[in-house]
Amino acid sequence: MKTAKRKITAEDLLRFQFLSSPQISPDGGRIVFVKKRAHGVGKYKTDLWLVDVDSEGSEAPLTNVESDSMPRWSPGGTRIGFVRAGKDKDPQIHLIDPDGGEARQLTRFPEGAIRDFAWAPDGRTLAVVYRETIPQLTREARKAREKDGASTPPLIVETPFYREDGDGYFGEARFALYLVDTTTGEHRRIFQAPLGIDGFSWSPDAKELAVVANLDRRAALHPWKSSIYRVDVRNGRTVEVKGLPEGPKANVDWSPDGKLLAYAGRLGQDEMYSPDNAHLWVVDPRGGRPRNLTRNTDHCLMATCISDAGDPAFGA
Structure with a gap:
């Protein structure tokens, strides 16, 4: 029997549930995601939920507090890192076993903001984009x-x-890139730039990070002078990827075999937010002339990655 259609009401807003940040486990069997819904007067609750890929939609809560977000699977799939915040509580990265149990706080950053983080391929370190207040x-x-x-x-x-x-x-204050030990929670800053970080990616061997940033002295007025840098995680030594054309860049990603870097960008003295489309480029991490893979398309590139099959992919 079909339910009769009706117009939406203000009360329906209290029943809406917003799903975001889906992350597939390394073995492909489970997905962790964020669920957001109304919680009290003028507030929302965001927590983490798990669903088995083969369960036909049978989901289960993983956490149950007011503000959990940004889930990230560890490379082995045995832990999930996420950001927990709350009233009068600084956002910190926590770890939890996907099979159950209490979350453990990992980081002890001073008051500030966490924009993004990623596990190193060996699971020993997190790269965290953090800004102190x-x-x-x-x-x-x-x-x-x-x-x-x-x-x-x-x-x-x-x-x-x-x-x-x-x-x-x-x-x-600016967002900078920090390394966090996944056992002790100790952190150290490894890269900073005048305007912050516009993207980062671990190398497959976990020895380097590729970072998009603008190191120009007047970076706010010259957004087209952004570039890609390789950062040695042992000592912070930074090397620019040579041969990149002038123009804004973002969303760098290392290929699984370590032979290519993919990034979003465009040519010329412009900024990333522009009526002109950004394109998908690939370049040798050692430097050289990059290739524009979407030159003959009208796609508006919003994110870049390289799949484990070796094929560049993008969202448009």
């Missing part, structure tokens, strides 16, 4: 001003890049 914008500073009845001090900036929609004010 400047002192005057921290919760502690705000509470001290409220206690003393002080006003918010002016935010002094020296570049045009000091806030973003959906992010708010961050001043001179």
Whole structure:
């Protein structure tokens, strides 16, 4: 018997569930994803759920707190890393066994934001894109001003890049790339740039990271001067991939055999947000002339990767 159709109501918004960030396990048998739904007045709850690929939609909760997101499988599939935050709690990376149990906090970053992270292929290290909050914008500073009845001090900036929609004010702070030991949780910064990080990828042997960034002194005014850099994870030694044309770049990804880097980009003195399409390029990590794989298409490239079959793929 069919259910009669009706118009949507305001109350229906409380029943909506939003699914995002699906991540397939290394063996292809399970998917972890984020479920977001209304939770109390003016709040949402986001937690992690698991579903077996062969279960025809039988899902089960993996976590049950207010704000879990960004799940990432370990290479062996025995752990899932994710970001947990909450009221008056700094976002930190936690680890959990996909077969059940309590999550364990791994990182101890100061107050700040985590934009992305990825497991090293050997599972020993995480690469984390993290930005520390400047002192005057921290919760502690705000509470001290409220206690003393002080006003918010002016935010002094020296570049045009000091806030973003959906992010708010961050001043001179920038996202940098950190390495985190997956056993101890200890972290160290390995790469930073004037405007932050525009993409990163582990090499298959876990010895290097490819990073997209703009190291120009006036990077905010010259977005087309971005490039790709190879960073040695042992000592932080950084080498630019030579031969790349001038133009904005993003979303670098290493091929499974380590012989190619794929990235999204375009030519000329432009920025990534432009009416012109970004294209999919591949280049030898040692440098050389890159190849535009989508030159003769009208696809708007939004993300890049190289599959385990060796075929470049993109979302448009």
